[in-house]
Amino acid sequence: MTLLRIADLAVSYGGVPAVRDVSLGIEAGEVVAVVGESGSGKSTTAHAAIGLLPRGGRIDGGSITFDGRDLLSLSDKQWRGVRGREIALVPQDPAVSLNPVHRVGDQVAEVLKIHGLADRRSASTQAIELLERAGVPRPELRARQYPHQLSGGLRQRVLIASALAGRPKLIIADEPTSALDVTVQRRILDHLTSLAAESGTAILLITHDLGVAADRAARIVVLSQGEVVEEGASVVSAPTHPYTRQLLAAAPSMTGASRPPAAPSEPLVSVRDLAKTFDGGIRAVDGISFDIPRRQTLALVGESGSGKSTTARMVLRLESPTDGSVLFDGQDITALQGDELRRLRRRMQIVYQNPYASLNPKFSIEDVVAEPLRAFGVPDRRARVPELLDQVALPASVARRKPSELSGGQRQRVAIARALALRPDLVVCDEPVSALDVSVQAQILRLLDELQAELGLSYLFISHDLAVVRQLADHVGVLRDGALVELGPAAQVLHEPRSEYTKELLAAIPGRRVRNGLSPTGR
Numbered sequence: 001m002t003l004l005r006i007a008d009l010a011v012s013y014g015g016v017p018a019v020r021d022v023s024l025g026i027e028a029g030e031v032v033a034v035v036g037e038s039g040s041g042k043s044t045t046a047h048a049a050i051g052l053l054p055r056g057g058r059i060d061g062g063s064i065t066f067d068g069r070d071l072l073s074l075s076d077k078q079w080r081g082v083r084g085r086e087i088a089l090v091p092q093d094p095a096v097s098l099n100p101v102h103r104v105g106d107q108v109a110e111v112l113k114i115h116g117l118a119d120r121r122s123a124s125t126q127a128i129e130l131l132e133r134a135g136v137p138r139p140e141l142r143a144r145q146y147p148h149q150l151s152g153g154l155r156q157r158v159l160i161a162s163a164l165a166g167r168p169k170l171i172i173a174d175e176p177t178s179a180l181d182v183t184v185q186r187r188i189l190d191h192l193t194s195l196a197a198e199s200g201t202a203i204l205l206i207t208h209d210l211g212v213a214a215d216r217a218a219r220i221v222v223l224s225q226g227e228v229v230e231e232g233a234s235v236v237s238a239p240t241h242p243y244t245r246q247l248l249a250a251a252p253s254m255t256g257a258s259r260p261p262a263a264p265s266e267p268l269v270s271v272r273d274l275a276k277t278f279d280g281g282i283r284a285v286d287g288i289s290f291d292i293p294r295r296q297t298l299a300l301v302g303e304s305g306s307g308k309s310t311t312a313r314m315v316l317r318l319e320s321p322t323d324g325s326v327l328f329d330g331q332d333i334t335a336l337q338g339d340e341l342r343r344l345r346r347r348m349q350i351v352y353q354n355p356y357a358s359l360n361p362k363f364s365i366e367d368v369v370a371e372p373l374r375a376f377g378v379p380d381r382r383a384r385v386p387e388l389l390d391q392v393a394l395p396a397s398v399a400r401r402k403p404s405e406l407s408g409g410q411r412q413r414v415a416i417a418r419a420l421a422l423r424p425d426l427v428v429c430d431e432p433v434s435a436l437d438v439s440v441q442a443q444i445l446r447l448l449d450e451l452q453a454e455l456g457l458s459y460l461f462i463s464h465d466l467a468v469v470r471q472l473a474d475h476v477g478v479l480r481d482g483a484l485v486e487l488g489p490a491a492q493v494l495h496e497p498r499s500e501y502t503k504e505l506l507a508a509i510p511g512r513r514v515r516n517g518l519s520p521t522g523r
Contacts, residue, residue, distance in 0.1 A: 134164065
C-alpha cells in the first residue's frame with residue numbers, strides 16, 4: 001500500500017519555480033532516498049509533504065496524499081494533529097532545531113504531551129525511554145542536560161527521539177547526518193533505519209550523498225533543477241541519466257580514486273612532540289610528531305574532538321603549544337613573537353570550512369581578496385585581484401559582488417584566492433569541502449590539486465572524511481583523542497591500515513554496499 005503519494009507537485013518562491021511536476025511514492029515500512037545538489041528541490045519537496053514550506057513558498061499544482069488523506073486540504077489545526085503524530089521530521093541542524101534554554105528531556109516530553117500520549121508525570125519517564133531507544137547513552141543524565149552540553153551526534157539522536165515520540169508512520173529525514181563525522185553518521189543511520197524496521201515506519205531520506213542513499217534506500221529518486229530525472233532501485237549500479245552519472249563521478253565515497261605515490265621531498269614543516277593542554281587539564285593534543293613535505297599534502301583525519309584543528313592552529317602559530325616544537329623551513333617558530341611572527345604569517349595561510357562565515361559580508365569580493373595585500377602593504381593590490389580570481393577559475397566580474405551573491409563553491413574559491421594573495425608556501429585547509437555538494441566538492445579538490453602543481457604549495461589538509469582525503473593526500477595521519485594512532489604514506493594508511501580505528505573510519509565511508517556489490521538490505 002502506498003503511504004505517501006506526491007503527484008505532479010509544483011512549488012515556487014516569489015514566482016520563481018523551485019519544483020516542477022515532481023512525482024514519487026513511498027510504501028509503508030519502505031526507505032526511499034531523494035538525492036540531488038543544493039537547489040535541486042529535494043528539501044522543498046520534503047517540506048511540502050509535511051506542510052512546512054518556508055515563508056514565500058507556494059504550492060502551484062499537484063497533489064500530496066498520505067494514507068489516503070489529501071494533505072493539501074488540511075487546515076492549520078488539522079496539520080497539528082498530523083505533524084509529529086503521523087509524519088515526523090528529523091531536520092539537518094540540531095543546533096538550530098533544539099531550544100537552547102530547555103533541557104533535552106523536556107523537549108522530547110513536550111511532543112508526547114502535545115499529542116496526548118502522556119501526562120505531565122509519565123512524559124518524563126517516557127522521554128528517557130525514547131532517548132534510550134534512539135541510542136543516547138546514560139539517558140537519565142542526558143535528559144537533564146541542555147543542547148549545548150551534547151555533541152552533534154547526541155543532539156541528532158535527541159531529534160530522532162523526538163521524531164519517534166509520536167509513533168509516526170513516516171519519518172522525513174532531511175540531511176540528518178551531513179554535518180556529522182562519518183563514524184557518527186553511520187551509527188545514527190544504522191540506528192534510525194533499524195528502529196524504523198522494528199516499528200514498520202517508512203523513511204523518506206533527503207541527501208546529497210549518493211553513497212548514503214545507496215547504502216540505506218530500497219529506491220532512489222534523483223532530482224535536478226526541480227525535476228525528477230531518474231528513479232529506481234538500480235540508480236547507482238546502472239544509472240541512465242547524465243546528471244546521475246555526474247553525481248556518481250563526483251562522489252568521493254563512490255569513486256575510490258587515490259593519488260599516485262609521491263616522490264621523496266624535504267620537509268617544509270616539522271612537528272615534534274607537540275602537545276596542548278587547555279585550562280581544566282584537558283589534553284587536546286598529546287605529544288604528536290609529523291612532517292609536511294615541500295609541494296606535498298599531509299592530511300590529518302579523525303572525528304570531532306580528536307585534536308585536528310588544534311594541531312593546525314599550533315602549526316599556524318594561532319595557538320601556543322604547551323610542549324613540543326614546530327619548525328618551518330628549518331627555523332623553530334614555536335616561540336616567535338612581534339615582527340618575526342608577522343613575517344612568518346606571509347608564508348602560511350588558512351582556508352576555513354565555512355566560506356560564508358569566513359568572508360566579511362560587507363566587503364566586495366575585490367576587498368576580500370585584497371585584504372591580506374593591504375594588511376602587508378603590498379603595492380598595486382587592486383591590479384592583483386583579477387589575477388588571483390583567474391587562478392581560482394572565477395571571472396573578474398565577480399570582484400564587484402558581495403559574498404551573499406555567490407554560490408557556496410564560488411565563495412570557497414574566493415577564500416582560496418585570498419589565501420593565495422601573499423604567495424604562501426603552506427596552506428592549511430580546515431575541512432574546506434565538507435559544507436559543499438559533491439560536484440562542487442570535486443571541483444574544489446581538483447582546483448587545490450592544480451594550484452599545488454602550479455605554485456609548489458604544501459598543504460596541511462584537515463578532514464574527518466577519508467573518501468575526500470584519498471583524492472588529495474600524499475601522506476595521512478590519523479588522530480584519536482589527541483594522539484596519532486597511524487601515520488604514513490596515503491597508499492599504506494588507506495589501503496593497508498594497521499590501526500583498528502583507521503579500519504573503522506574506512507568502513508564508515510558511505511557507499512560500501514555498492515563497492516562490495518550488495519543491495520541496500522545487505523544481500
